Amino acid sequence: QKEVEQNSGPLSVPEGAIASLNCTYSDRVSQSFFWYRQYSGKSPELIMSIYSNGDKEDGRFTAQLNKASQYVSLLIRDSQPSDSATYLCAVPLKMNSGYSTLTFGKGTMLLVSP
Amino acid sequence: DAGVIQSPRHEVTEMGQEVTLRCKPISGHNSLFWYRQTMMRGLELLIYFNNNVPIDDSGMPEDRFSAKMPNASFSTLKIQPSEPRDSAVYFCASSFSPTGRTGELFFGEGSRLTVL
Numbered sequence: 001q002k003e004v005e006q007n008s009g010p011l012s013v014p015e016g017a018i019a020s021l022n023c024t025y026s027d028r029v030s031q032s033f034f035w036y037r038q039y040s041g042k043s044p045e046l047i048m049s050i051y052s053n054g055d056k057e058d059g060r061f062t063a064q065l066n067k068a069s070q071y072v073s074l075l076i077r078d079s080q081p082s083d084s085a086t087y088l089c090a091v092p093l094k095m096n097s098g099y100s101t102l103t104f105g106k107g108t109m110l111l112v113s114p
Numbered sequence: 115d116a117g118v119i120q121s122p123r124h125e126v127t128e129m130g131q132e133v134t135l136r137c138k139p140i141s142g143h144n145s146l147f148w149y150r151q152t153m154m155r156g157l158e159l160l161i162y163f164n165n166n167v168p169i170d171d172s173g174m175p176e177d178r179f180s181a182k183m184p185n186a187s188f189s190t191l192k193i194q195p196s197e198p199r200d201s202a203v204y205f206c207a208s209s210f211s212p213t214g215r216t217g218e219l220f221f222g223e224g225s226r227l228t229v230l
Contacts (some may be wrong), residue, residue, distance in 0.1 A: 032223075034218075039176055042220050042223070043221035045221070046218045046219070049217050088157065095170040099162070101147065101162050101170065103159070104156060105156065106156035
């Protein structure tokens with residue numbers, strides 16, 4: 001079973017629009033959530049983290065978390081062509097070892113057209 | 115400061131051959147992860163080391179895969195014998211903590227493996 005689900009996209013938005021990326025997760029006890037951005041041919045990099053219900057803003061990026069619905073989203077305001085990338089949702093899940101490691105969704109590809 | 119260093123960046127080999135991928139984590143990081151990324155399955159955790167000790171290898175697909183971390187600055191992922199379905203990008207990542215509690219993994223540039 002896949003614990004982190006994302007729409008693969010592509011999500012196409014015009015420059016200047018708001019892009020909304022969504023993620024659902026299956027582990028009800030998860031407490032922290034992360035968004036990574038991966039440009040084509042590159043490695044993932046962390047761009048946002050959120051731990052509490054509600055919104056967290058960082059520049060043009062806003063992460064939203066609803067633990068009751070097991071739902072986390074990423075909003076990108078004033079989208080730029082440079083935002084075109086795949087966005088990966090990641091959740092730490094406890095392994096049999098007792099340690100938690102990041103489980104990633106498959107990612108949503110975002111295309112921002114000039 | 116150097117990031118996570120992986121080699122080779124690209125590897126093309128024939129089915130049945132042995133493949134060894136290498137990783138040098140960021141100095142001071144005590145956790146090291148090997149992930150595999152494909153279009154079909156996304157980014158999957160293969161194995162996780164903490165303080166050079168393998169903690170969880172439940173993601174290793176089968177006995178053809180093995181990983182070692184002989185010291186804090188070096189790890190290998192070996193596939194023997196390789197098969198076409200092993201074709202993927204293999205990422206090594208390191209962090210300060212097992213979680214990383216901050217969620218921040220530092221990824222290498224990846225090794226793109228093609229098995230013919």
